[in-house]
Amino acid sequence: MKNKILLLILLFGGTVLLGAVDKAAGEVIFTQHGCTMCHAKDVDTIGPSIRTISLRYSGDENGLVAYLKGQGKPIVYPEREGMMRPQLLRIANLYEDEHRSLARYIIQAFMRIDF
Numbered sequence: 001m002k003n004k005i006l007l008l009i010l011l012f013g014g015t016v017l018l019g020a021v022d023k024a025a026g027e028v029i030f031t032q033h034g035c036t037m038c039h040a041k042d043v044d045t046i047g048p049s050i051r052t053i054s055l056r057y058s059g060d061e062n063g064l065v066a067y068l069k070g071q072g073k074p075i076v077y078p079e080r081e082g083m084m085r086p087q088l089l090r091i092a093n094l095y096e097d098e099h100r101s102l103a104r105y106i107i108q109a110f111m112r113i114d115f
């Protein structure tokens with residue numbers, strides 16, 4: 001019984017830890033691809049802030065992954081889509097899990113106190 005509980009704790013801890021690693025990877029990709037030029041963390045500038053995007057896509061990680069892969073429609077500020085579309089081309093050849101890391105980083109942003 002004790003062993004089972006320990007196993008559960010380990011599994012749960014591992015999942016939380018993996019989630020954290022994934023978000024960190026997403027942040028690196030976001031920075032390396034120049035997304036920060038137009039997307040600040042908290043205030044809308046040229047593009048919507050990460051917080052604004054995260055609120056719109058909250059609970060729809062798959063939707064954001066699809067959008068980042070160029071397979072979705074913009075829902076935040078569609079009228080400014082023209083500026084964002086070329087950016088999607090620049091990340092079109094990332095791996096699937098990199099698109100997912102990006103999506104996780106963006107969506108989970110507003111849940112973090114250290115953000």
Ligand code: HEC
Pocket residue numbers: 030033034035036037038039046047048053067073074075076077078079080081082083084087088090091102106
């Ligand atoms: C030249 C400025 C610029 C850069 C660089 C830029 N974006 Fe954007 N982005 C925008 C603008 C403007 C919008 C608002 C238009 C829209 O919502 O489609 C936007 C919107 C978005 C959205 C919301 C899409 C939606 O559903 O409306 C996401 C997600 C996003 N950007 C991710 C990124 C990522 C990831 C990068 C880096 C690869 C990036 N952006 C780089 C200007 C930029």
